[in-house]
Amino acid sequence: MVARTLKDTAGIRFDTGGPGPGGNGGEGREPGKSQVHYTGMFFALAAIGMLFVALTSAYVVRQGLDPAWKPVRMPAILWFNTFALITSSFTLKKARWALTRVRVSTLSGGGATAALYGWLTLTLVLGFIFLCGQLVAWRRLSLEGLYLSTSPHSSFFYLLSGLHGLHLLGGIAAILWLDLIIWRDHGFPIQRGLNWLGKLELPVLRRKVEATALYWHSMGALWVYLLLLLFAWR
Amino acid sequence: MAGPAAVHEVRRSFIRRYIFSVDHKVIGIQYLLLALVSVTVGMILSVFMRLRLAWPEEKWPLLQQLMPTAFAGGPMTPEFYLSMMTMHGTIMVFFVLTTAPLSGFGNYFLPIQVGARDMAFPTINMLSFWVTFVALGVMICALFVTGGAPISGWTGYAPLSALGEIAGPGLGLGQTLWVISIAIFCVASLLTSLNFLTTTLNLRARGMSLTRMPLTVWAWFTTAILALLAFPVLLAAGILLILDRVGGTSFFIPAGLIVSDRVIPHEGGSPLLWQHLFWFFGHPEVYIAILPGMGVTSHILSTFARKPVFAYRAMVGAIFAIGFISYIVWGHHMFMSGMSPYSSMAFSITTLAVGVPSAIKTFNWLATLWGGQIRFTAAMLFSIGFVSLFVSGGVTGLLLAQPAVDIALHDTYFVVAHFHIIMGVAAIFGIFAGLHYWFPKMFGRMMSETLGKVHFWLTLLGVYCVFMPMHFLGLAGGLRRYAQLTEFEFLRPLQPIHVFISVAAFVTIAAQLVFLFNFFWSMKRGQAVGPNPWDSTSLEWTTPSPPPHDNFGPLEPVVYHGPYEYGVPGASKDYVMQTEPEVEVGR
Numbered sequence A: 001m002v003a004r005t006l007k008d009t010a011g012i013r014f015d016t017g018g019p020g021p022g023g024n025g026g027e028g029r030e031p032g033k034s035q036v037h038y039t040g041m042f043f044a045l046a047a048i049g050m051l052f053v054a055l056t057s058a059y060v061v062r063q064g065l066d067p068a069w070k071p072v073r074m075p076a077i078l079w080f081n082t083f084a085l086i087t088s089s090f091t092l093k094k095a096r097w098a099l100t101r102v103r104v105s106t107l108s109g110g111g112a113t114a115a116l117y118g119w120l121t122l123t124l125v126l127g128f129i130f131l132c133g134q135l136v137a138w139r140r141l142s143l144e145g146l147y148l149s150t151s152p153h154s155s156f157f158y159l160l161s162g163l164h165g166l167h168l169l170g171g172i173a174a175i176l177w178l179d180l181i182i183w184r185d186h187g188f189p190i191q192r193g194l195n196w197l198g199k200l201e202l203p204v205l206r207r208k209v210e211a212t213a214l215y216w217h218s219m220g221a222l223w224v225y226l227l228l229l230l231f232a233w234r
Numbered sequence B: 001m002a003g004p005a006a007v008h009e010v011r012r013s014f015i016r017r018y019i020f021s022v023d024h025k026v027i028g029i030q031y032l033l034l035a036l037v038s039v040t041v042g043m044i045l046s047v048f049m050r051l052r053l054a055w056p057e058e059k060w061p062l063l064q065q066l067m068p069t070a071f072a073g074g075p076m077t078p079e080f081y082l083s084m085m086t087m088h089g090t091i092m093v094f095f096v097l098t099t100a101p102l103s104g105f106g107n108y109f110l111p112i113q114v115g116a117r118d119m120a121f122p123t124i125n126m127l128s129f130w131v132t133f134v135a136l137g138v139m140i141c142a143l144f145v146t147g148g149a150p151i152s153g154w155t156g157y158a159p160l161s162a163l164g165e166i167a168g169p170g171l172g173l174g175q176t177l178w179v180i181s182i183a184i185f186c187v188a189s190l191l192t193s194l195n196f197l198t199t200t201l202n203l204r205a206r207g208m209s210l211t212r213m214p215l216t217v218w219a220w221f222t223t224a225i226l227a228l229l230a231f232p233v234l235l236a237a238g239i240l241l242i243l244d245r246v247g248g249t250s251f252f253i254p255a256g257l258i259v260s261d262r263v264i265p266h267e268g269g270s271p272l273l274w275q276h277l278f279w280f281f282g283h284p285e286v287y288i289a290i291l292p293g294m295g296v297t298s299h300i301l302s303t304f305a306r307k308p309v310f311a312y313r314a315m316v317g318a319i320f321a322i323g324f325i326s327y328i329v330w331g332h333h334m335f336m337s338g339m340s341p342y343s344s345m346a347f348s349i350t351t352l353a354v355g356v357p358s359a360i361k362t363f364n365w366l367a368t369l370w371g372g373q374i375r376f377t378a379a380m381l382f383s384i385g386f387v388s389l390f391v392s393g394g395v396t397g398l399l400l401a402q403p404a405v406d407i408a409l410h411d412t413y414f415v416v417a418h419f420h421i422i423m424g425v426a427a428i429f430g431i432f433a434g435l436h437y438w439f440p441k442m443f444g445r446m447m448s449e450t451l452g453k454v455h456f457w458l459t460l461l462g463v464y465c466v467f468m469p470m471h472f473l474g475l476a477g478g479l480r481r482y483a484q485l486t487e488f489e490f491l492r493p494l495q496p497i498h499v500f501i502s503v504a505a506f507v508t509i510a511a512q513l514v515f516l517f518n519f520f521w522s523m524k525r526g527q528a529v530g531p532n533p534w535d536s537t538s539l540e541w542t543t544p545s546p547p548p549h550d551n552f553g554p555l556e557p558v559v560y561h562g563p564y565e566y567g568v569p570g571a572s573k574d575y576v577m578q579t580e581p582e583v584e585v586g587r
């Protein structure tokens, strides 16, 4: 038995290892090729998904228990907000296309780079508009006398939209950071004031933009899901 | 190749190196120290409980002077007892059993064992420690605020935990701090598991295929998946509870509740919703505490029996099976909640199913030991002790998994005995085993084997004396979560057992001083060692003790073998390191 164990494992070639240089294993040490941002983001989204799954189950249970369940009327501005958020996913897609065309040689001020930070900035603005719109929606409801504690449905509305907003704020922070670095490195006048942001090589930038985009699109999808849960689910 | 060599010699200030360090090894030790502080606090709280339980009428003048409110009117107040119970359970479960085996050892050894230079996201890693630290601080504050610590147990059952001050002492600010601390802790655990998963998947060294990972890595990896999916649910429950407490919502508070002659102005919430959310987290949580111990046990048994782990793949499969099943059994904590008998039966069946992979693991451990050339080191003794405790605690779990039996036993000491033996003590034995095994790697010196063995035998006998009799208490109807049992006629004859348990507990606690002395004394005075004092095979033993900042120096490790090649016939020594290219296969 002991001998078999040795033979079995000795028979396996070492190229069956993890991802790495020269085949498999350890490539994470070359920052440009590392998968870690994407993998990490995937797991982070799994955790965030689980948070909202738990809240969904609470919502469904709470609704099922309550004979007097009365949903709040959906504030009309939510249509507009949703539109802004979905659009921002497209502008981000545009930014990523621009990024694929950025070459190291055109680092400072090429057309692709300009397109990149243009689209990124637009995404930021749309995200910001969405958040402001959400605040307006909250204000509308409170003017109608619907507060966090008024009814179970209003509780869930404030809670879910608030948590989603917080998560989106994280996405905005990430895009802002990337955008500022691109501005700085591609010859915008504010260059010198932004040194504290740190350095970012092009390949790393690519990975970070990919991971951030995954996050942003997921937050968009999450919002659509929450909207359906809150106002379409009976 | 200037890169790695340059990394090797980074000089940083004291603060960057030891306080806000991003080095996974420093962070691992920080977590272990945090757990050590927490376990000390938790143990002191248990002393208060045992005093009250064994000698309910005693006044303890000295303690009374120190804590007048806790002893108002003579003996310790029942409320104070309950707050001690809550904080003991909470601190032990979260800040000891979750931090030490997973975040402590995992942080230090997972990257080295897969051949990485650090975690995938070192800064996030540092953050996760400091967030845990803040959570612990907030939790400790709950002990000292006016009203004292909460009295709702580590499970924080609603509506008791949701109502606020009106429902009892400690349920005001104390309970609020408790929920906030738990929520912060959830965030920290998520950050940790993110790092563990990404590092295992993306940063393995060349040649480190999945089937060449040590079982410790498999255990941490699976545990991280459990944590990643379980803690968000607790976080959701915590957020809802906070809103019920301070936001006036009614998620958990039912209508028409009358507390202290006042009608509570909430309506329609469901206390059972809290139980479902809590235990959906809670059951995976107990495996978060024990799985790393299982990994460590497999690793150490194989090392000191000088034999390969029996059925490596079955072990990996069993870890995954346990992890998966742990998500569909949470109802076994709620048999008494009035759930339909059909659901009870379903949960009962899934719970009994956990017995299968658990038995696979146990038999494989025994088969690993069978016919080995066993070296009875302190680490080995603790690992064998782990197996013993795992069996003793697991058997009672199978009894409790049957709704008809559990209805009689749920609120008794039988449960206390069950979860202390398997979750409390077995996991702690896993930690002790790991400490003895890895101490030379972490500090470059050996722990005293003699003191280690003395500590092992005292602790093993001690914990069995403490927790075995609790089974009889429970079977006789001894109720848990009660400060005093002598008020019940039928329980009065059992009081001598409580006295025995308390004395045994105090002796066991005193025995831990042997460990503390050994631990700190050996750090300074232990015998200095080379890279591989145990003749082990995994990657951490190829590095100097303690390993340098980037773990492997200028060389990239390349892996050629599985992790458990001991007793190889025909080889020049009785083990083959994972990184050894040439093997002499005598044939």
Ligand code: HEM
Binding pocket: B043, B046, B049, B050, B085, B086, B088, B089, B090, B092, B093, B096, B097, B152, B153, B154, B155, B416, B420, B423, B424, B425, B428, B466, B480, B481, B482, B505, B508, B509
């Ligand atoms: C010195 C050893 C220990 C002693 C003497 C001890 C004693 C106790 C006692 C008396 C209770 C209260 C029972 C009741 O009234 O319901 C308790 C509860 C508990 N203990 Fe321990 N304990 C010890 C170690 C541990 C350890 C190592 C852990 C886990 C890390 C732990 C986790 C818990 C938990 C989770 C509870 C349940 C609290 C609840 O149900 O609300 N204990 N312990």
Ligand SMILES: [Cu+2]
Binding pocket: B282, B283, B286, B329, B330, B332, B333
């Ligand atoms: Cu359970």
